[in-house]
Amino acid sequence: MAPMNLIKQIGSVLGTVLLLLILWGVARWLPSLKRVIPASGYDDMSQIDKDETTGVDGTVTLAHLRHGDVIAFRTDVEDDENIAFGYVAALPGETLRISDGTLAVNDKPFTDTDIPQNMGDVPALTIPRDHVYVLSERHQFDSTAYGPIPGRFLLGRVKE
Amino acid sequence: MAFDTSKLTTIGMFAGAGTLFLIAGLTTWGGVNRFFAGQALGEHATAMFVGDVGEARQAARSAAGWLGDDARAVLPATDPTDLDSDDRLRILSSRVPGIQRRDVLAARNFGRAILGQELDIPDQMSGGDGELIRHLAELAELTTGSLPDLPELPRHQAPSIDVLHYTLEQRLATAWRIADSVGVRNAAATLLALDPRHPAQDELALISVTLDRTGNSAMITMNAKKLDEARRVNAIRGLISLLEKDSESLGHSDRDERIAKLINQIPANQRSGEEMARWMSSGNRKLEDVVAAAERDGSETVVIAAINRAFERERYDLAKKLAPKLPKDKRRAVELAVAEYTWDTATLKQLAAKPEEYLPTIINPSLSFDYLCFHVSSPSGAIPRQDVYVKVNGEHVAAHQVRRFASLIKVPTSPGAKSVDLEVTLNEDVIFSGRVER
Numbered sequence: 001m002a003p004m005n006l007i008k009q010i011g012s013v014l015g016t017v018l019l020l021l022i023l024w025g026v027a028r029w030l031p032s033l034k035r036v037i038p039a040s041g042y043d044d045m046s047q048i049d050k051d052e053t054t055g056v057d058g059t060v061t062l063a064h065l066r067h068g069d070v071i072a073f074r075t076d077v078e079d080d081e082n083i084a085f086g087y088v089a090a091l092p093g094e095t096l097r098i099s100d101g102t103l104a105v106n107d108k109p110f111t112d113t114d115i116p117q118n119m120g121d122v123p124a125l126t127i128p129r130d131h132v133y134v135l136s137e138r139h140q141f142d143s144t145a146y147g148p149i150p151g152r153f154l155l156g157r158v159k160e
Numbered sequence: 161m162a163f164d165t166s167k168l169t170t171i172g173m174f175a176g177a178g179t180l181f182l183i184a185g186l187t188t189w190g191g192v193n194r195f196f197a198g199q200a201l202g203e204h205a206t207a208m209f210v211g212d213v214g215e216a217r218q219a220a221r222s223a224a225g226w227l228g229d230d231a232r233a234v235l236p237a238t239d240p241t242d243l244d245s246d247d248r249l250r251i252l253s254s255r256v257p258g259i260q261r262r263d264v265l266a267a268r269n270f271g272r273a274i275l276g277q278e279l280d281i282p283d284q285m286s287g288g289d290g291e292l293i294r295h296l297a298e299l300a301e302l303t304t305g306s307l308p309d310l311p312e313l314p315r316h317q318a319p320s321i322d323v324l325h326y327t328l329e330q331r332l333a334t335a336w337r338i339a340d341s342v343g344v345r346n347a348a349a350t351l352l353a354l355d356p357r358h359p360a361q362d363e364l365a366l367i368s369v370t371l372d373r374t375g376n377s378a379m380i381t382m383n384a385k386k387l388d389e390a391r392r393v394n395a396i397r398g399l400i401s402l403l404e405k406d407s408e409s410l411g412h413s414d415r416d417e418r419i420a421k422l423i424n425q426i427p428a429n430q431r432s433g434e435e436m437a438r439w440m441s442s443g444n445r446k447l448e449d450v451v452a453a454a455e456r457d458g459s460e461t462v463v464i465a466a467i468n469r470a471f472e473r474e475r476y477d478l479a480k481k482l483a484p485k486l487p488k489d490k491r492r493a494v495e496l497a498v499a500e501y502t503w504d505t506a507t508l509k510q511l512a513a514k515p516e517e518y519l520p521t522i523i524n525p526s527l528s529f530d531y532l533c534f535h536v537s538s539p540s541g542a543i544p545r546q547d548v549y550v551k552v553n554g555e556h557v558a559a560h561q562v563r564r565f566a567s568l569i570k571v572p573t574s575p576g577a578k579s580v581d582l583e584v585t586l587n588e589d590v591i592f593s594g595r596v597e598r
Contacts, residue, residue, distance in 0.1 A: 005166060013173045020184035026191075093288070093318035098353070118379070120368050122353040123346045126288065126313045128321035147355050148321070152205040 058156040062132060065091060067105065068112045070158040071134065073149050075141050083155065084141035086134035087112045090127045098122040113137060116144050197226035197233045204236050231260035240271030262287050269293045270323055288319030292327045299334045307335040307343025328354060339405035345371035362386040363395045370399055370418055377421045384425035393430055396422045428453065437465035451478045458485055467494055476502050503544050505589045520544055522584055522592035530575040532582065532596060535567045543567045544586055551583040
């Protein structure tokens with residue numbers, strides 16, 4: 001009987017440990033919940049064909065972004081349906097200048113899309129941390145209308 | 161007393177399991193705290209993004225409640241203008257890891273800067289925020305000169321948006337204080353690029369286009385019209401005052417042109433006397449409109465400006481029409497001037513203490529071989545615009561033979577005449593009658 005009891009005790013302890021490991025795993029997993037967004041209903045980027053399925057890689061963070069990447073981001077409400085798209089023009093810490101209608105980032109012209117015609121010269125703007133400067137075709141929901149977009153609003157990089 | 165090996169093993173295992181349970185419990189609790197703090201910080205960011213300050217504050221407090229020893233959760237809940245924050249942040253700076261200490265020190269000094277207190281800038285306060293706070297200290301001491309450039313910020317230690325936002329606002333305020341219009345323009349444009357939905361976005365846009373060398377009047381008008389009347393008038397008066405103080409950045413003509421464009425955007429019923437006078441003397445306004453506006457306004461400055469405009473365009477009738485709007489002494493001076501310029505001798509004799517000081521006279525009559533020259537003007541130099549009737553030797557000289565060059569009048573005479581009798585009539589008054597010899 002003694003060995004049987006020992007096996008039972010070891011089993012209950014291992015079960016407890018397993019349960020705790022599961023709880024620990026859940027706790028580790030909780031803060032990095034990934035978002036999944038629908039792949040239709042976008043109307044800002046003219047080059048995205050609505051008939052095609054457009055995916056968004058939701059694992060991408062600010063640190064993964066490069067100039068010219070097309071990203072999806074929320075606008076100003078907590079609603080997955082309100083999504084805008086744009087090109088990454090400047091990343092945190094980079095300096096943006098606008099002169100004679102041309103935008104330059106760290107003194108290199110950004111040519112993926114134009115800036116609004118009525119936007120005057122901007123001598124030097126450093127993009128704050130956790131933010132990204134985004135430009136889109138129609139400038140309705142991009143950084144020219146909202147300022148640098150917080151990383152919190154980033155949904156991911158568009159998979160073309 | 162002998163120990164039961166099995167019981168001992170069981171106790172040991174439960175003790176181990178208890179320890180593991182405790183560790184796992186703490187880890188789980190830490191995860192739960194991080195999760196809810198993260199959620200609250202997310203809500204805080206969202207509320208800030210949509211401009212809901214109350215909601216943002218509540219979410220930040222909630223985050224700080226979940227993670228009280230983490231600068232990332234505590235800082236958003238810290239009101240830098242709260243006097244107690246200084247002590248709290250000083251204590252927090254000693255408890256957080258090095259990488260967070262930089263942010264806590266920056267937040268502490270950020271609060272001191274907002275409260276106008278002396279900054280305590282240790283070497284550890286590096287990074288973008290640190291550089292900006294040092295820049296704030298530099299701005300606070302600036303009283304004259306031009307706005308310094310923003311410091312180069314370290315690429316991998318970008319500043320927080322709050323410190324950057326505040327610094328840009330302070331740059332604008334400083335440039336305004338030292339009357340550096342180029343600095344004001346640049347600071348306004350940068351602030352607007354960072355925060356296009358700034359509460360003063362329309363004022364910033366107006367400042368930016370007005371002070372931009374390439375800005376055109378259509379843009380000034382368009383941006384001014386976006387503001388409601390009270391804010392527009394306020395912004396325009398501020399801009400005019402700035403432009404008047406800084407005469408160097410924009411050339412004089414550019415500056416005056418922009419001031420005129422701005423005054424144009426002040427509703428007529430809100431223009432001060434000086435503004436109305438400037439409005440009248442600027443641009444290519446129809447004189448009748450200017451006079452009508454002056455009649456409506458009735459203030460002395462405005463009426464005088466309109467009268468000056470009428471004199472410039474030789475519309476003495478309109479100047480005379482406005483004269484009754486002035487006090488007695490000024491009215492008399494205007495009527496006298498009108499009479500002088502219109503050679504109204506009857507009025508001159510009636511109004512002037514010494515009419516001869518105003519009455520037209522002939523100056524330097526001289527006879528040549530076949531023509532006679534003389535100048536006609538008042539003692540003060542006013543030149544008559546009316547026809548001058550000339551008689552030579554009692555004969556009327558036809559109008560087409562009387563040639564005028566400003567005040568100089570030239571009439572033909574008999575060739576070789578040694579002397580002639582000259583009579584000059586103006587407004588039915590004979591102003592000269594006598595003999596002129598060679």
